Amino acid sequence: MLIQAYSVERIRQAEAAAQARTGDGVLMRRAATALAQVVVARLTARLGSRPGSRLPGRSVVLLVGTGDNGGDALIAGALLRGRGLAVTAVLTDPARAHADGLARLRRAWGRVVTADDPRVAGLLAGADVVIDGLVGLAARPPLREPAASLVRLAVDSPALTVAVDLPSGLHPDTGVVSGPVFRADVTVTFGALKPGLLLADEWCGTVVSDDLGMGVGTAPGTSVRADLLALTDGAAAALLPDPGRADDKYTGGLVGVAAGSTDYPGAPVLSVGGAVCLRPGMVRYAGAQAKAVVARWPEVVAAESVERAGRVQAWVVGPGMGTDETAAATLRTVLEQDVPVLVDADGLTLLAGHRDWLDRRRAAGQVTVLTPHDREFTRVFGDLDLTDRLDAVRRAAATSGAVVLLKGHRTLVAAPDGTTWVNLTGTPWLASAGSGDVLSGVIGSLLASGLPADRAAALGAHLHGRAGERAERAGRAGAHALWEFLRG
Ligand SMILES: NC(=O)C1=CN([C@@H]2O[C@H](COP(=O)(O)OP(=O)(O)OC[C@H]3O[C@@H](n4cnc5c(N)ncnc54)[C@H](O)[C@@H]3O)[C@@H](O)[C@H]2O)[C@@H](O)CC1
Numbered sequence: 001m002l003i004q005a006y007s008v009e010r011i012r013q014a015e016a017a018a019q020a021r022t023g024d025g026v027l028m029r030r031a032a033t034a035l036a037q038v039v040v041a042r043l044t045a046r047l048g049s050r051p052g053s054r055l056p057g058r059s060v061v062l063l064v065g066t067g068d069n070g071g072d073a074l075i076a077g078a079l080l081r082g083r084g085l086a087v088t089a090v091l092t093d094p095a096r097a098h099a100d101g102l103a104r105l106r107r108a109w110g111r112v113v114t115a116d117d118p119r120v121a122g123l124l125a126g127a128d129v130v131i132d133g134l135v136g137l138a139a140r141p142p143l144r145e146p147a148a149s150l151v152r153l154a155v156d157s158p159a160l161t162v163a164v165d166l167p168s169g170l171h172p173d174t175g176v177v178s179g180p181v182f183r184a185d186v187t188v189t190f191g192a193l194k195p196g197l198l199l200a201d202e203w204c205g206t207v208v209s210d211d212l213g214m215g216v217g218t219a220p221g222t223s224v225r226a227d228l229l230a231l232t233d234g235a236a237a238a239l240l241p242d243p244g245r246a247d248d249k250y251t252g253g254l255v256g257v258a259a260g261s262t263d264y265p266g267a268p269v270l271s272v273g274g275a276v277c278l279r280p281g282m283v284r285y286a287g288a289q290a291k292a293v294v295a296r297w298p299e300v301v302a303a304e305s306v307e308r309a310g311r312v313q314a315w316v317v318g319p320g321m322g323t324d325e326t327a328a329a330t331l332r333t334v335l336e337q338d339v340p341v342l343v344d345a346d347g348l349t350l351l352a353g354h355r356d357w358l359d360r361r362r363a364a365g366q367v368t369v370l371t372p373h374d375r376e377f378t379r380v381f382g383d384l385d386l387t388d389r390l391d392a393v394r395r396a397a398a399t400s401g402a403v404v405l406l407k408g409h410r411t412l413v414a415a416p417d418g419t420t421w422v423n424l425t426g427t428p429w430l431a432s433a434g435s436g437d438v439l440s441g442v443i444g445s446l447l448a449s450g451l452p453a454d455r456a457a458a459l460g461a462h463l464h465g466r467a468g469e470r471a472e473r474a475g476r477a478g479a480h481a482l483w484e485f486l487r488g
């Protein structure tokens with residue numbers, strides 16, 4: 001099963017349709033009930049079975065903004081009063097707080113104060129639970145005052161922190177964060193996951209998603225494709241190509257790696273290593289480091305140039321290739337072949353001056369994958385602003401006709417048709433020299449096996465990230481640990 005996130009617009013559409021079926025207030029009551037249940041379960045688990053650890057009397061502070069996000073928090077607060085908890089709502093603007101929610105909390109003998117009340121800092125410092133109902137789907141960060149100050153105070157609270165729908169301060173569609181952000185231990189989200197929860201997951205804690213019966217993504221006549229996809233380990237395993245009984249070395253996927261130069265002997269060994277570890281039928285190497293590559297990977301068939309390398313089903317071109325005329329000629333030759341081509345590293349630098357080569361492949365319907373880090377991305381797509389990475393990578397794919405994998409803390413993959421993936425595996429340990437070379441080879445092998453290019457890129461990033469996590473756990477950085485794992 002893939003992880004699927006939907007844009008605010010799609011969720012609002014589903015909400016409107018569901019509201020027409022259920023009538024006013026039903027979805028909000030469901031949301032508040034789900035929220036209160038999560039709070040009770042998490043607080044109970046946190047308190048454990050120590051003496052004096054009973055729920056009644058524990059203090060809950062609600063941070064309440066001016067919309068329905070605050071309404072969810074207020075109604076959940078009323079339900080928590082029913083469980084004997086002491087609930088105080090802190091309102092950013094009493095005149096615009098959700099009227100029905102406020103009335104319910106008051107009827108349940110909840111306390112209500114305003115954000116400028118001098119007791120607010122003390123309340124937050126002493127709370128067992130802080131619930132963030134400041135902004136939800138309508139959020140446009142940075143937070144305005146007094147919401148911003150409330151979030152800053154909440155950061156110092158030792159309480160269990162629970163975000164309603166999403167942590168305030170984070171953009172639901174883009175994950176872009178500016179100004180203070182509520183750091184949640186748990187986020188209870190409604191309708192469906194939002195892209196921001198996957199893109200900025202470091203703020204969200206555990207994400208509990210409740211669709212409230214809205215059926216986002218399943219409404220008749222609407223697109224069933226989610227706006228952002230991510231792989232689970234199970235989905236990744238299901239995508240991994242498995243050789244069949246009838247396969248031989250020519251049918252199991254032939255991948256070619258055109259990489260390396262006299263100045264850069266290591267990158268081709270790493271890239272070929274990534275390709276070999278995915279166990280394609282055969283890996284061919286073309287370049288100046290044939291001896292070094294075969295010494296490390298004896299199963300590889302090596303040649304000095306692309307022309308002499310023989311037939312492949314996908315090419316990887318670029319790592320350690322340099323940017324001189326020979327390298328440019330190699331890139332051009334590879335790009336003229338009618339097979340999927342992944343361009344990385346020096347290949348991307350060269351491509352920045354030859355966008356027409358990319359245009360030709362697009363016109364011919366050929367598959368190209370580009371795997372830039374930020375600097376390479378800017379070289380190739382200089383006009384695209386990386387502040388909103390999701391938007392930038394989507395535009396890059398749409399304008400180039402290539403599948404673009406943008407490396408980062410949360411690597412993104414976008415296809416020209418708009419399909420977009422975020423990678424949820426990995427560790428900062430992977431931000432090391434040589435790691436990208438390995439990734440290029442991994443994805444190259446997956447392309448050669450016939451996987452659609454965006455899936456090959458997303459799966460390659462997923463495996464690469466898991467391998468990096470394992471290397472980190474073992475206390476061994478770098479590509480050697482990664483290879484051992486992938487070969488294991
Ligand atoms: N969509 C759904 O399916 C459901 C939504 N519900 C809740 O309703 C929420 C959406 O409610 P609303 O549309 O009323 O909007 P929000 O509650 O997200 O936003 C409320 C107000 O915040 C203000 N705001 C926006 N950016 C701000 C900033 N940077 N600083 C300070 N204030 C800012 C806006 O002006 C808006 O008036 C969801 O997030 C969810 O919590 C649930 O009640 C039920 C189901």
Ligand SMILES: [K+]
Binds near residue numbers: 134168
């Ligand atoms: K919120």
